[in-house]
Amino acid sequence: MPPDTSAIDAALLDRLGADALLKTLAPHGVWFDEAPAGAIKFVIVSLVDAVDVDQHGGHAYEDLLYAVEYRELKQAEAQSKARQAAQRIRELLDDQPLTVTGYTWMATYRERPERHTEVDDLDASIKWNRRGGQYRVQMAVGT
């Protein structure tokens, strides 16, 4: 039975979600693709690109690129946690092994940092800080 690629997604979410410091910076959780309504300080993990690299007889390894971003609603009275959160994400992922059933970890590293301010299309007074990076995860198929 082939290993489950979604288990790599889950391992990434678990790694980030289990960290106490990141929980204080992003109290509304770590989510894949979208956060629940009402969340204003959270981390979003999205799959940007994925390639199966083959060898004779099957897959050699899976090469996945994730966007991992801390997002917070910009509030004039509140001090932004974006810098700290992005740094904590980096500490948790950059060159840190991931354990996933059916795979052997090859590499996890930040490929490029990301930093944006997103202005709401309908209400320009609503702004979001977005900071993190694109992280490459490579997992060899098999153990």
Added chain:
Amino acid sequence: MAIKTGRYGKVSYDPTGAGGVTLVQIISLNAWKLSVKTDKEDVTCYGDTNKVYVPGMKDIAGSVSGFWNSNETTLFEAADAPTPGMLELMPNDTENTFKWSGLAYIDADIDSSLSAPKVSGTFAAAGPWTGPVGP
């Protein structure tokens, strides 16, 4: 018979040179090439309307390549071996009677950068080779 994918290709090697049941697949490879070329001697003469050749000796050589896997050092052991081993090349292991095999000397390379390290090898015949026979 039909056109088959190369996904299920297979490269096997036996360092003793015996072949057959002692062949073992070299894992983590994803490509091989075989070249079967016969030397051609130019025997063009006065009056010929085009160049004319006569065949000489057939040469057999090729290459294999794939990923470095610390569980698989066969290529490098073969490169160090003083005697040739039996090499078997199969385009698709669902048609395992269609293959090329023979004694071969092997050279090996590894290309290690920031991405997954790649290995490759070249080979040259060290004895008679056999190939697939059509229907």
